[in-house]
Amino acid sequence: MHEIIYATTLASVYLMFALGLSITWGTIDVLNFAHGSIFMFSAFSVYLMLEHFDTGMGLLVMVLVGAGVGALLSGAVHLLAFEPLRRRANARDREMQMLIVGVGLSAVPVALANKITGGNPFGLRNDALKVETLHILGVPITSVQLIIMVVAFAMAVAVQQWLRSSRHGLALRAIGVDDETSSMMGVNRSRLALVTMAGAGVMAGLAGVLVSLSFGAMTPSTGDFLILKAFAVIIIGGVGSVTGVVVGAFVLAGAETLILTFTGGTWVDAMSFALIFLLLLVRPQGIFGRRAVVKT
């Protein structure tokens, strides 16, 4: 039972983190490799605020600050890097260049945080915030874990609804199918792309704050590992599919929890890499994907 709680929390973390990444990749064709550093740096900014100004801020303020920093960083990355890249690069080299730009940019926040913390883990210590442990059917669960689960699923449902039934969601999906035609139909591609990237940043920032609260601490390189896991989640589920991200998150979290319970944990990270590797070979479009990652 304890394992199920653990797996669900982990799946919710992956879900929060991977959702934004999957949506931007599936619609506006941006695979933001810096998503992991944005996640980490949002939590890190909250940590800096706690250290320097105010140790008594409530959970809501922390989450809002994290989400704001995430949105700012993600929007900035889009405007400064991915948008110029899209205008300049030809289609054949673009994917490769996008990955390189993302890998390069992701090193910047990590280096900054490493410089300030000396490579040590940092945690969001807060006197005002009490983490309570509840018992549901005799199973202990912390309030933060509960919040993570609720937020993650609310997020997935909201994004799915927005994509399905709002006008902007429709426009975004149209860009995903064919961006030239959709701009001829009056979709403002660059504005919508910026909003989508900022939205992905909000999710990354939220996830960053909640994850570091739940797990107690985070190191500057946590984001780098999480981005690969998120990549596994997306590859499992299929690019751009919200249902796919939910399923992928549960599959990966379940598999990792199994390994953790049976082998003691040192091989956990290999799981996601192996899943990426296998799925790319066997079914590149993912379980729910319409479009293959591989375009030959």
Place this chain on the structure above:
Amino acid sequence: MDFLGQNEILVQSTLTNFLLAMSLLVCLRVGVFSFGGLACFGIGAYFTAVASIHWGWGAFSSISMAMLISMALGALLAPIVRGLTGLAMGMATIAFTLIAGVAARNGGELTGGAEGLFGIPIMVGTGTALLIATAMTILLALSERGRMGRMIEAVRVDNELSLSTGISVQTVRFVAFVVSGAIGALGGGLAASFRSIVTPLDLGFGPVILALTMLIVGGARSWLGALIGAVFFTWLPTVLTSVGEWQGVVYGVVVAAAAIWVPGGAVGVATDLRRRLAVKRRVRNAIPVKPKKAMVS
């Protein structure tokens, strides 16, 4: 010689970084975005360490065995990932590298776990390494000329077109994977011997970023680009000590900026410039042709 004596460690790491960059370059040149060379660098370093520490092997036998193993790995990997292109290939091979890293972390006594292995005997002199690297460079430079060079260029630019002209794209890719593995393992083996330490970090994200930086800034089309990148990024931190502290930030920004605005790297810029000058000269030296009057019907 005095210069070499003072900067021996820097020269050594320039050489190993150069070999690392070249091993990635071999794949990039045929249009395959593979980090397999990086995995082979780490595997070569680990094998050399294990063979020399645990089994008492000498330099030649351990490094050449490491190269053979990496070539076999490359030969295995190539058909497995043959269907992948672009991003998917990049991610799959990064995943492969990181799996190797996790394996090294879990190797127990053999690989030294998270701390890695230290106390690898210094088995290769800088001069020997320089000779080896030069030989590799000459081989690679030769493959950039003539028939072979045109074939590689064709495979990179257009798979279907080269297939239709009778080039076996899969064979070229296969050879690229094997050669890349050999060069990577060679660099890794030399690095292990020079540094006398290997850690799981050698199979992590750090080398991925360093290798990309070198190739993107230098130019990912020829050995010269790898050399420029390796020299530049090995010596930069020592020339600008203030950069040393902000190394990660500077490298990250440089890579991103270069990938957006000068994707061809230093060599690409130079080639463009030369071509433009050549065109200008041709225009200047050309015999002026009087435009004929258009026929009016």
